[in-house]
Amino acid sequence: MARKLLLAALAVAVVGALGAGAVFLGLFERSVVAREIEQPLSAEQMKTLAKRGAYVAVAADCYACHVVKGGAPWAGGLPFETPFGTIFSTNISPDKEHGIGNWTRAEFHRAVRDGVGKHGHLYPAMPYASYRKLTADDVDAVYAFLMSREPMKVANKANHLPFPFNIRQGLTFWNLVNLSSDTKTEVAGRSALWNRGRYLTDALAHCGECHTPRNLAMGMKESAYLEGAELEGVMAPDITKAGLARMGFDPLVFAGFMKSGISAQGAMTNQMFEVVHFSTQYFTAEDLAAMSAYLFDLDKLPERATPPAPPKPVAVSAEVAASARASYIAVCASCHGMDGQGIPHVVVPLATNASLRLADARNLNKVILTGIPAQRFPGLERMQPMPGFAGQLSDREVADLSNWLRANWGGQQPNVTAEEVKRLR
Amino acid sequence: MTIPTKQLSLTINDKAVGPIDVPETMMMQDFLYEYLNLTGSRMGCGQGICHACTVVLEKQDGSLEEMRTCITGAHWFAGRKIRTVEGQAKRDANGAITALSPVQQAFIEHFSFQCGYCTPGFVTGATVLLDQLKRNPVKREALEQVISDALDRHICRCTGYVRYFEAVRDLALKTPGLVKA
Secondary structure, eight states: OHHHHHHHHHHHHHHHHHHHHHHHTTTTOOOOSOGGGGSOOOHHHHHHHHHHHHHHHHHTTHHHHSOOTTSOTTOOOOEEEETTEEEEOOOOSSOTTTSSTTOOHHHHHHHHHHSEETTEEOOTTSOHHHHTTSOHHHHHHHHHHHHTSOOOOOOOOOOBOOTTTTOGGGHHHHHHHHOOSOOOOOOTTSOHHHHHHHHIIIIISOTHHHHSOBOTTSSBOGGGTTSOEEETTEEEOOOSHHHHHHTTOOHHHHHHHHHHSEETTEEOOHHHHHHHHHTGGGOOHHHHHHHHHHHTTOSSOOSSOOOOOOOOOOOOOHHHHHHHHHHIIIIIHHHHOTTSOOBTTTBOOSTTOGGGGSSOOHHHHHHHHHOBOOEEETTTEEEOOBOOOTTTSOHHHHHHHHHHHHHHHHOOOOOOOHHHHHHHO | OOOOEEEEEEEETTEEEEEEEEETTOBHHHHHHHHHOOOOSOOSSSSSSSOTTEEEEEOTTSOEEEEESSSSBGGGGTTOEEEOGGGSSEEOTTSOEEEOOHHHHHHHHTTOOSSOTTHHHHHHHHHHHHHHHHHSOEEGGGHHHHHHHHHTTSOOSSSOSHHHHHHHHHHHHHSTTSEEO
């Protein structure tokens, strides 16, 4: 009997090991790249496609990650601090040694859509789980555009990943769990505008990579699609229809915000500043409308703006109000105004600010502590730097201030504690 | 209509000031000007950018910090100690100046300023920097960068920054203990 059990256990172990081995070898990987992509594009096709590819690459926000400030264009090198170690973006200029100059059309397609590059598996910091939904035409266009750039002789940086995360082939397991072979974004019965918006949101602009929380397998959690997630210590907010309305957006204002990065709801900060800077400011009016229509789940945009009603203030204790008001006058009011109105073209308003309306107070607290650098926005707009007040305000004062601001203008419960603020320092 | 006020006491240039009734929403710069006639800190941008309005905050542990008076409420300074540009030089019992501070002297010797509007802020900023160097000396090769990082937020529109920079660098090198070998 015992022997039989042992044999059975051994058999399970062997099958398991064989299965894991098969996964590791990539036997279960399903490419979504069609066979005809093996056929190279003609010089004529490449030329025509490159022009359109410039816009597709902007919409897919490739550049933001594949360049470093002051670095060679498309030569990569941007660090990504992940829970597993640091990964650097790569050189995707057409340099034959360091870039993708020797990559065929099909190799490029497989890297972008399957996450399997010419030299092995890509890390999912490259959003191939989203790019998988790109059309072959759009991937061709980006390929042709990149191949038309100047080759940059810049070597790729080595990733800092400990074992076993440094074994690229291990990504076969992640891919097995997280990559869908259903790459269609189109939904029958919805308008062309809505469908274009979905394609922009899910495939090109890969919004879910940051705004959808990750599941245990570190894939995008479909049941919480776009409901907001933590990213490098800040919250990427909920951008579902309800989430956007909660922040004070209506479809027209939101489309404008993606174009300019500034609205009554505040100015783009952190990674979204880069998204506007490198990508959405160049969106066509149609694409901005489409993205907004999709996120608000509308088949067409309304004619007029219909701002959601401001949140109802929540009461705070007299003690908190007194402490917060004193701090507000001391270090906030001269720029943001006594009534939270801000200064046009200089300082964002607080009374209508989206950060005060988020359920999670972390972004507001962090900004109070560390400030925001000066930022240049499209159309000659420029927001002055906001100083951090970590040195001027105690944990208790920051918590009181945050609670008072959120309760008064954001309609949020005053539940920020001094301990929470301390952890953010 | 009455403006709500609050009593304010603090120490300015080693002298106890107050209690004085000061409007709750008044900024420190206005308090210095309108109540104490201390007009040395300059109102420039009024937005905390140019740093012409800064004063030295003398903290309890003895260290110094630069504070912008145009964007900081007067009442934030309640119970605290500050030094304005008027309090930098040494004075005799009658209030006459007997010696400029080392920073002020260096700026004069280097012809650091022309119109002088930004100078009180630079004096404040450089004084705080030298105090920090005294506590944490830097390596000689890092000095230029440290000066730039500390003072580049101060805006000057006429002489440029070179003479301010040279004055601070010379003073840092001349003063024992600020720069490590």
